[in-house]
Structure formats: structure tokens, C-alpha cells
Amino acid sequence: MSAQAQPNSFRTGPDERGHFGQFGGRFVAETLMPNILELEKAYEEARNDPAFHADMEYFSKHYIGRPSPLYFAERMTEHLGGAKIYFKREELNHTGAHKVNNVLGQILLARRMGKKRIIAETGAGQHGVATATLCARFGLDCVVYMGAVDVERQKPNVFRMNMLGAKVVPVQSGTKTLKDAMNEALRDWVTNVSDTFYCIGTVAGPHPYPAMVRDFQCVIGNETREQMMQAEGRLPDSLVACIGGGSNAIGLFHPFLDDKDVEIYGVEAAGHGLSGLHAASLTGGRPGVLHGNRTYLLMNQDGQIADAHSISAGLDYPGIGPEHAWLHEMGRVQYISATDEEALEAFQLCSRLEGILPALEPSHALAKVMELAPQKPKDHLMVVNISGRGDKDLFQIAEHLGNQIV
Amino acid sequence: MTQRIEARFQKCRAEGRAALVTYVMAGDPDPETSLEILKSLPKAGADIVEFGLPFTDPMADGPAIQAAGLRALKVGQDTVKTLDLIRRFRAEDQDTPVILMGYFNPIFVYGVDRFLADARQAGVDGLIVVDLPPEEDDELCLPALKAGLAFIRLATPTTDDKRLPAVLANTAGFVYYVSITGITGAATPDFGKVATAVERIKRHTPLPVVVGFGVKSGAHAAAVAQGADGVVVGSALIDALKGTLDAQDRATAGSVEAVTKLVKELSEGVRSVAKRAAA
Known part of the structure; x- marks a missing residue:
């Protein structure tokens, strides 16, 4: 572990470019950059809107059971x-699982942004199931990318997503697991950039996702x-x-x-x-x-x-x-x-x-x-x-x- | 070196035509065959060659280039070996610009300063790194320009007029217009819209504008050449190569020729469109 100067607070990150120290950032194709900037702006607005927080609280309590x-x-x-x-x-x-906390936030945000098509990647299937669930609840199209290996070892969740009306796409590229599902979701997003919201399941991806998902969790x-x-x-x-x-x-x-x-x-x-x-x-x-x-x-x-x-x-x-x-x-x-x-x-x-x-x-x-x-x-x-x-x-x-x- | 790129566009303009830019993957299906292909491209009519730097997770590429990268990695291709191939190409051809195209992680891991020095020494003229938008210019773009390598930026249909100046700010050599919102080797673009987009970009920059993604045939190349300063073809060449590989993905007697045959067709397509020669 490197001896670095300790900050006054560990809770102020990331900076405006999405950096936590040397980590984070926005390493994406140009096609996605305008969307990512639009998302950042929409999230900033939602974050400061009491109506968004009221919706979060309502559904957290009555739908998730918090x-x-x-x-x-x-x-x-x-x-x-x-x-x-x-x-x-x-x-x-x-x-x-905890995944639904984040998905609720992102789906409410997608609605504010007028996006009708939701894509997600999933590993164990819990994020996919949570996304499929909230898409069913709010009447949104849902496509979930899942590595072919994971489809095999998490069959009950694949079935659940199907029952909820989502389309599960088994990903055959690379190692056929979560990282490849994420590659494929990014490829979908690059292709359908205008109407699609990418609901990332964890605190990774380009800024603002790591901060936004953290806030929701x-x-x-x-x-x-x-x-x-x-x-x-x-x-x-x-x-x-x-x-x-x-x-x-x-x-x-x-x-x-x-x-x-x-x-x-x-x-x-x-x-x-x-x-x-x-x-x-x-x-x-x-x-x-x-x-x-x-x-x-x-x-x-x-x-x-x-x-x-x-x-x-x-x-x-x-x-x-x-x-x-x-x-x-x-x-x-x-x-x-x-x-x-x-x-x-x-x-x-x-x-x-x-x-x-x-x-x-x-x-x-x-x-x-x-x-x-x-x-x-x-x-x-x-x-x-x-x-x-x-x-x-x-x-x-x-x-x-x-x-x-x- | 941006001079080689400038000289090549100058030559094409003098001949009253657009440039043909070809993309193949380094090490696909093996290093020697990919070098042989690289050497044969200018002879078949390519004006600028792009060499793909293999990466396990090419998030903006379609199935053809994904598979090409994995074939190369499987036979042990890496960044050091790719630069070696370019060095050997450069020993025989001092005029054709070589552009390395790929993703940032292998370069970051190699070490940016060391990579730029080695790439320049090997004879690389420019870089296209898909996952480095202007927001991350400090990472590689600015150091590359300082090291004398062109950092060629991608502009896309989602890059609006407000954003274009930022995208063009530190770009050099040429601008690469991505004809579709999508991945390589997928949809064929609407050529009318592409021409309009190229005009729009040219209002913002004196640099040549080349167009890629979805160009598969001589006819496509001719259509793009109407408005653009250059045409990029990649996945179609890789598909042509793949069609000749044996069951174990090894090169066969017809491998190099399958690629050069298509390059000749593309070159004829580009040359069929007369453009006003530069004054």
C-alpha cells in the first residue's frame, strides 16, 4: 500500500471528471460521450429534486420493502x-438482493429522461432480475445481456427474467461471463444510443455510474x-x-x-x-x-x-x-x-x-x-x-x- | 510522423481521388501472414494502412474484429510483437502511413512514454484509440502529439456541432468519421447522410475527413468517396481473410490473395470517382 496523504474526508469523491485519485474517468467511445454527459446532467438534476427523492422513498418502502x-x-x-x-x-x-436499490434509482431516472428501452448486463442474474422487475412495473422494454456460461449456471434467474417479460441474450463472445456481458451491453448502447438507457449493475463503468450507483446503494x-x-x-x-x-x-x-x-x-x-x-x-x-x-x-x-x-x-x-x-x-x-x-x-x-x-x-x-x-x-x-x-x-x-x- | 500522412493525402488530391485506408489485425491469423498482408496492401491499392492492436475486450467492435483479435492473441501476439512487425514493414516501405488502432489498456500497461517512443521508432505515424474521448486527452492524445505522432480522433453521428470543436481540438493527420451509431462491421450507412455529415465536419477543420464502418464493397467505397477524402475498410477484409482459414484458423495458400483481391476492388471503387485536384 502506498503512503498517500490522507484526505480530510473519504466521502467527497469523485471530482468533476469522475476521478477517485487516479481511478475512474470516462474511457468510452466518442459515440457514447454525449449520452454520458446527458446522463450526468440528468442525474445531477434528479439528485437535487425533492420529487425524485420522494419517488425513491415511496417505492423503496412499498415496493422493495425497505x-x-x-x-x-x-x-x-x-x-x-x-x-x-x-x-x-x-x-x-x-x-x-441489494441490486434492486440501484435499479429503482436508475429506472426512475430513465423515466425522467424519457428513455423507453433499458439494457443491462448481469452475472449471477440478480441485477438482471431486478432490472426486468422494475421494467415490468414501469412498462419499459428490457434486454439483459448475460454470459452463456452464467446462463447455464443461473438458470432459475434466466427463467425469472423471461417471466417478467425481459429478453435475455446469452453472450457467446470472449469468456462468456460477466465482463463479456458488459462488452455486449456497451455494443448495444453504441448502436441504440438515442432511445436506450444502460442500467449498469455495479459501481463501475464510466463516470457518473460509479458515483450514481453508490449513491443509490x-x-x-x-x-x-x-x-x-x-x-x-x-x-x-x-x-x-x-x-x-x-x-x-x-x-x-x-x-x-x-x-x-x-x-x-x-x-x-x-x-x-x-x-x-x-x-x-x-x-x-x-x-x-x-x-x-x-x-x-x-x-x-x-x-x-x-x-x-x-x-x-x-x-x-x-x-x-x-x-x-x-x-x-x-x-x-x-x-x-x-x-x-x-x-x-x-x-x-x-x-x-x-x-x-x-x-x-x-x-x-x-x-x-x-x-x-x-x-x-x-x-x-x-x-x-x-x-x-x-x-x-x-x-x-x-x-x-x-x-x-x- | 504526421508528414507521411500529409504527403499521402496530398498525393491522392493531386491524383484527383479519395484515399483508401485499410484495416487488418496484427498477428491474425499468425504474425508472418499478417506482415505479408500488410506489405501487400499498398501494392494492391491501399494508401494508408491501419494495423489493429489486439485486445481481449474490444467494446466498439463487431464479431469479425473481435474474433480476429482473439485469433491473434491465441498465437501469442502482443504489443511488442506488433511494433516489430511494423518495423519490418517500414524497412521496405518508407512512404505508406501506418496507423495503430486499438484500445487503451495494452498501451497504458506498456507505459505511455515508452510506448510512444517505441512506436515512433518502429515507424508508426498515428494512433486511433477508441476508448479515449477528448475528456481523457491527458492520457495519451497530448503526449502523442508531443512525441510527434498523430492522434486521430473519431467523430460520430452523435458528435453535434457544439461538441465538434472539442473533438477536433487536438486531432492531427485526419479525422475519422464513424458512419453509423454502432460497432464495426455491422450496418451499412445511408451514404447521403454520410456526405452531409462530412460536409459539416469539413466546415470545422482543414484536416482530411475519412469515413469508415459498414463499407464492404467497391460500390460502397465509390459511394463514400464522392464526399469524403478517404474510405476506411476493415471488417470486410477480415471476413475475406477468415474465409480462407482452415478448421484450426490457420492461413492457407489463398489467404493473402483473398485480402488483396478485395483491396483491388475497393481501390478501383475509390479511383472511379473523380475529384477536383487540389490547386
């Missing part, structure tokens, strides 16, 4: 014998702050969340970045282990430029993007949001990683002890809670973001555990 509970995981706490563990229950949101951290004050009368001591692109993590972390005493842990996917195939961009990558922003990427010596691997399709991405890259270099957030095996173990423990089937993505965060919590005193308050539910992963988990579902 606020999501902050739940004391008593049996997990007892079992691990250290920190007092709380779950932020984002898996209880409508559509089963900050509801997670803002609620956690209030709920923890109510439950314990003080702020938590640590936060733990999994990271692919990093939207659930930044949503939880951002409201606490300037609370210096709060320890923050981001958990990347170490796949088969950091010496093998993995998806831990900060731990195993270096700075590069992809999908509209500069950030840490997994790549070879020539700058060719490497294949990422994770058991979790939602973490299977060779990059990470630019703000995380900056927080990593500033040393404000500690980025660690969990392997496929560790995540599977945590999945089973959480299921049996708490009666909650977490998705494979937050199972990575839980795996590190299993390591961190026992090292902490009993009055240490630890919050882990349960960013999605595990129903979508059951077939895959059964296969890994050598079980037959029926």
Missing part, C-alpha cells in the same frame, strides 16, 4: 465466540447507522461485505468512511486460491483501463484481460469499482479474500445456525466473519451485509457438495 432489518445473529455469535454479529438483511428485499449504510444506534446506542466497530464490482460493499461502507474507529473489510473472491484462478482484482491485479474506468484489473503482462474465476457468478469479474481501488490505495478499507471452499463452508454454517440461506456472494463475507469474529472481544459490534439470498445457487451448491436435490 428498510431491511438489522438482525442480531445470536447463534452465529455464540458459535464463533467473539464479536456480536449483526446481519444487514438485504436478501429480504423484493427480488432477493448508500441506503444500506444509512439504515445500518440508524438501526445500530437504536439497537446498541452506538456505531458498529466493524463492517464486512463481499466485493465483485463492489456495489453492496460501497453501499454499506460509504456512510461510515469518515468514522475512523469503524474497521472496514471488503472480501474478494479467491476462487480456487490466489495462486490459481480467482477473481480478487485488488489482491491479485494492477491498475488498468476497462469498461470505461481505470481500476485494478486481472490481466497479463500485455494488458490482456484475464479470465476471472469464482464459484459465485456475481463475483466473477476481473475488475472492481474505481472507488474501491482508491480506498485500497488510501488504506481506508482492508481488502481480503475468501476461496470457493471457504464460501461453501460459510453458506452451510449460516443456513444451519441462523435458518438463513445466503447467496454464494455474501457467503464470502461470512467466511471472513468466521475468521475475524473469534479474534474480537464480545462487545465488538460487527455488521455483515447479507447482500442476497441463496435460492438461485441451490442447484450449483448441491452439485459441489455432491448432493442430489431430488
Whole structure:
């Protein structure tokens, strides 16, 4: 980690050109630039419009089911014998993950901008399902790009998107996973630039997406702050969340970045282990430029993007949001990683002890809670973001555990 | 070096015609064949050659160029080897401008200053980097101009009059007008609209304006040559090459010729349109 001057606040970024330190930016084809500038302006206006916030609050409460509970995981706490563990229950949101928070914001924005056609990329399918859901609710055309490999391993979500009226396009190019789905969505956007809104699912892509998606996800951290004050009368001591692109993590972390005493842990996917195939961009990558922003990427010596691997399709991405890259270099957030095996173990423990089937993505965060919590005193308050539910992963988990579902 | 580009456009103007600009991918389907193709292009009628820098994630390219890049990467092509091929081309041809076209990441990872020095030394004249709009000029455009390489900007149908000055501000060599909103090798443009757009851009710049995306045949090339100073063809050449590859994507006896045959047709198309010679 480089020794950089610490800013007065970690919450003021990005600058007007979309930079978080050296990260971020707007690395896109000229065809898209006018659209990106239009989006930036529309988002600025919406952000300052009380009517937009009123709509957000209404649908967050009545459609998504917010606020999501902050739940004391008593049996997990007892079992691990250290920190007092709380779950932020984002898996209880409508559509089963945190993704819907961001999609609601972007779809309301698309409506303000008069865009009738929505495109999205998806990995695990949770962002695709959330996008298809809100497009159904607001009567918008929806096309979701999904790597052909992911279509295969996340079939229940493909079916859900179809039922919601979205068109799912299996992407056959490159590695046929999330990065290729994003390439294909960008190609669609370049082609249908005038009537189409690109609803990006994570805190990556060209400015203003990383900042805008973060803002929409900050509801997670803002609620956690209030709920923890109510439950314990003080702020938590640590936060733990999994990271692919990093939207659930930044949503939880951002409201606490300037609370210096709060320890923050981001958990990347170490796949088969950091010496093998993995998806831990900060731990195993270096700075590069992809999908509209500069950030840490997994790549070879020539700058060719490497294949990422994770058991979790939602973490299977060779990059990470630019703000995380900056927080990593500033040393404000500690980025660690969990392997496929560790995540599977945590999945089973959480299921049996708490009666909650977490998705494979937050199972990575839980795996590190299993390591961190026992090292902490009993009055240490630890919050882990349960960013999605595990129903979508059951077939895959059964296969890994050598079980037959029926 | 922008001089080679200027001299070449001057020559075309003197001959009263538009320039033919061809694009092929470095290392596709193997380095030696791609060098042989590169060398054969000027002889077949290409005035300026663009050489693609392979990248795993070419987000503005259609299936033909995506696949070409992956074929090249599969046989181990990289930026160092691509510059080597250009060096070998330059040893035999000191006049034809060479433009490297690709995406920023391989250049960023190579190191911008080192890349510019090596590219210039190899005989590269200009760069087209798709994912660097004017908003990111500090990254490569300004250093390239300083190093004496032309940074050729893409203008598109979405680049309106208000934005054009920013797009043209630091561009050099020529302006590349993207004829459609879309990816390479996809739709064929409406040639009438293209001519209007070229006129609009020429009101803002003295630089030559070339047009690419969707040009597939001699007839298309002739249609574009009516209004533009040059015509760019890429995906169609790559398709012609791909049609000759064997089941393992290896070159066959007819590979180079398939490309040069199409280049000759395109060249005839361009030359069939008489333009007023420059004074």
C-alpha cells in the first residue's frame, strides 16, 4: 500500500471528471460521450429534486420493502465466540438482493429522461432480475445481456427474467461471463444510443455510474447507522461485505468512511486460491483501463484481460469499482479474500445456525466473519451485509457438495 | 510522423481521388501472414494502412474484429510483437502511413512514454484509440502529439456541432468519421447522410475527413468517396481473410490473395470517382 496523504474526508469523491485519485474517468467511445454527459446532467438534476427523492422513498418502502432489518445473529455469535454479529438483511428485499436499490434509482431516472428501452448486463442474474422487475412495473422494454456460461449456471434467474417479460441474450463472445456481458451491453448502447438507457449493475463503468450507483446503494449504510444506534446506542466497530464490482460493499461502507474507529473489510473472491484462478482484482491485479474506468484489473503482462474465476457468478469479474481501488490505495478499507471452499463452508454454517440461506456472494463475507469474529472481544459490534439470498445457487451448491436435490 | 500522412493525402488530391485506408489485425491469423498482408496492401491499392492492436475486450467492435483479435492473441501476439512487425514493414516501405488502432489498456500497461517512443521508432505515424474521448486527452492524445505522432480522433453521428470543436481540438493527420451509431462491421450507412455529415465536419477543420464502418464493397467505397477524402475498410477484409482459414484458423495458400483481391476492388471503387485536384 502506498503512503498517500490522507484526505480530510473519504466521502467527497469523485471530482468533476469522475476521478477517485487516479481511478475512474470516462474511457468510452466518442459515440457514447454525449449520452454520458446527458446522463450526468440528468442525474445531477434528479439528485437535487425533492420529487425524485420522494419517488425513491415511496417505492423503496412499498415496493422493495425497505428498510431491511438489522438482525442480531445470536447463534452465529455464540458459535464463533467473539464479536456480536449483526446481519444487514438485504436478501429480504423484493427480488432477493441489494441490486434492486440501484435499479429503482436508475429506472426512475430513465423515466425522467424519457428513455423507453433499458439494457443491462448481469452475472449471477440478480441485477438482471431486478432490472426486468422494475421494467415490468414501469412498462419499459428490457434486454439483459448475460454470459452463456452464467446462463447455464443461473438458470432459475434466466427463467425469472423471461417471466417478467425481459429478453435475455446469452453472450457467446470472449469468456462468456460477466465482463463479456458488459462488452455486449456497451455494443448495444453504441448502436441504440438515442432511445436506450444502460442500467449498469455495479459501481463501475464510466463516470457518473460509479458515483450514481453508490449513491443509490448508500441506503444500506444509512439504515445500518440508524438501526445500530437504536439497537446498541452506538456505531458498529466493524463492517464486512463481499466485493465483485463492489456495489453492496460501497453501499454499506460509504456512510461510515469518515468514522475512523469503524474497521472496514471488503472480501474478494479467491476462487480456487490466489495462486490459481480467482477473481480478487485488488489482491491479485494492477491498475488498468476497462469498461470505461481505470481500476485494478486481472490481466497479463500485455494488458490482456484475464479470465476471472469464482464459484459465485456475481463475483466473477476481473475488475472492481474505481472507488474501491482508491480506498485500497488510501488504506481506508482492508481488502481480503475468501476461496470457493471457504464460501461453501460459510453458506452451510449460516443456513444451519441462523435458518438463513445466503447467496454464494455474501457467503464470502461470512467466511471472513468466521475468521475475524473469534479474534474480537464480545462487545465488538460487527455488521455483515447479507447482500442476497441463496435460492438461485441451490442447484450449483448441491452439485459441489455432491448432493442430489431430488 | 504526421508528414507521411500529409504527403499521402496530398498525393491522392493531386491524383484527383479519395484515399483508401485499410484495416487488418496484427498477428491474425499468425504474425508472418499478417506482415505479408500488410506489405501487400499498398501494392494492391491501399494508401494508408491501419494495423489493429489486439485486445481481449474490444467494446466498439463487431464479431469479425473481435474474433480476429482473439485469433491473434491465441498465437501469442502482443504489443511488442506488433511494433516489430511494423518495423519490418517500414524497412521496405518508407512512404505508406501506418496507423495503430486499438484500445487503451495494452498501451497504458506498456507505459505511455515508452510506448510512444517505441512506436515512433518502429515507424508508426498515428494512433486511433477508441476508448479515449477528448475528456481523457491527458492520457495519451497530448503526449502523442508531443512525441510527434498523430492522434486521430473519431467523430460520430452523435458528435453535434457544439461538441465538434472539442473533438477536433487536438486531432492531427485526419479525422475519422464513424458512419453509423454502432460497432464495426455491422450496418451499412445511408451514404447521403454520410456526405452531409462530412460536409459539416469539413466546415470545422482543414484536416482530411475519412469515413469508415459498414463499407464492404467497391460500390460502397465509390459511394463514400464522392464526399469524403478517404474510405476506411476493415471488417470486410477480415471476413475475406477468415474465409480462407482452415478448421484450426490457420492461413492457407489463398489467404493473402483473398485480402488483396478485395483491396483491388475497393481501390478501383475509390479511383472511379473523380475529384477536383487540389490547386
